[in-house]
Amino acid sequence: MANTLEVDNRRDAGAPVLPAAYDETNAPACHGANPRIFFPAHEVPLGEREIREAKNICSRCPVREDCLALAIQSGETDGVWGGTTPAERRSIRLQLRRFNGTKNLVEALARGHEEHVRPVDRPAVVVQLLQLGWDVRQVAKALSITPFDVAGARAQGAQILVYRRLLQRRYPEGWE
Ligand code: SF4
Structure with missing residues (x-):
């Protein structure tokens, strides 16, 4: 099974979206969650509470590794992906x-x-x-x-x- 998370889909939707390659058994845990927990609105940085909530959801996500790898590889600068914030991903890329x-x-x-x-x-x-x-x-x-x-x-x-x-x-x- 292909397991591709589409960066543009996710960002354009302002929310994590369920890619076609995933089914009910391994759907991203953020599917259906409030998108503003994961993505800032109008370039306002995410608050601590949103980040905590997003990370909590990511912690039980079956596709967390794919999501994180994609965000690191693509240099994703916005939002919480794979349980990481933009600053954390910058640090990972630097390392x-x-x-x-x-x-x-x-x-x-x-x-x-x-x-x-x-x-x-x-x-x-x-x-x-x-x-x-x-x-x-x-x-x-x-x-x-x-x-x-x-x-x-x-x-x-x-x-x-x-x-x-x-x-x-x-x-x-x-x-x-
Ligand atoms: S790791 Fe987090 S952001 Fe990525 S698909 Fe899963 S719940 Fe959504």
């Missing part, structure tokens, strides 16, 4: 860009070069080095940080990996 932007740096470190790693890049670099089989002490030494810092960066970086896997699964042909 994903950092991950991609640090590949050369990670390769250089893996070759034994001394490299300066900015604190903002640490989560992406740490998870990539750990993926290469480095242990925490090696990473700490290479980045001149403590094992405690490595653990913190690893926790942040783990979330980036979750988003990367989600996008790779949803867009195997490429999403960057």
